[in-house]
Amino acid sequence: MGEIEVFKALADPTRRLLLDRLRDRNGQTLRELCEHLAMARQSATQHLDLLVAANLVTVVRRGRERLHYLNPAPIHEIEERWISGFDLPRLRALSSIKRQAEEHAMASVPTYVYVTYIHATAEQVWRALTDADLTARFWGHANISDWQQGSSWEHRRTDGSGVNDGVGTVLVAEPPTRLSITFESGGEQDPSVVTFLVEPHHDIVRLTVTHERLGDLDTYTSVSSGWPAVLSNLKSLLETGDVLPQTPWEMPSARAAV
Structure with a gap:
């Protein structure tokens, strides 16, 4: 757009x-x-x-x-x-002060939704989301499961340690258009829920990611920066055959640069 x-x-x-x-x-x-x-x-x-x-x-x-x-x-x-090419640090500082004041008045944590458009088929997007080797390339973790409703899934590091930074259950699996999973990291009592909606339109796909039941504002802030990085890498892989030249989620945040 x-x-x-x-x-x-x-x-x-x-x-x-x-x-x-x-x-x-x-x-x-x-x-x-x-x-x-x-x-x-x-x-x-x-x-x-x-x-x-x-x-x-x-x-x-x-x-x-x-x-x-x-x-x-x-x-x-x-x-x-x-904006980023101008006076971003000062603007970020002012925005941070305003945001912190507003957050004190927030009664609940909102649901995070991100939409991106990808030049690919629905089947290609579905495979990228569920294939362990492909997720390892664009996400830095291998997503491992048989992707059947009720099955467990693991978000496993690719460094050979076998450590899972996230686990969950497959709630809905309707290939190639809808995948809904619980996501738990750190032993939360109430895991969050992530839903991928894949909508094909001619030669493109609209991918909507909805992340619900976020436990607190810190988690919401984390996923707000994490999902754009992961999905940008996914988009690059499907459209060019390769991920971005630098790992996007390792880029220092503007807030850290203030």
């Missing part, structure tokens, strides 16, 4: 308000988003359609409900192009 569509979508105060509401509580229905808006439901729907078209919002179906999630990918790309 081009930057022009993103800038146009962000230019309207109502659309920014809708994004703010999703930032405060992700995964809302249309009815929930329209509450307290001084406009007709149809007008609000048109604003949401523009946000979806700009890839700033993604819609995930849960039964009869359509849940709306904030997608950070386009804003992240704009930040990298238009």
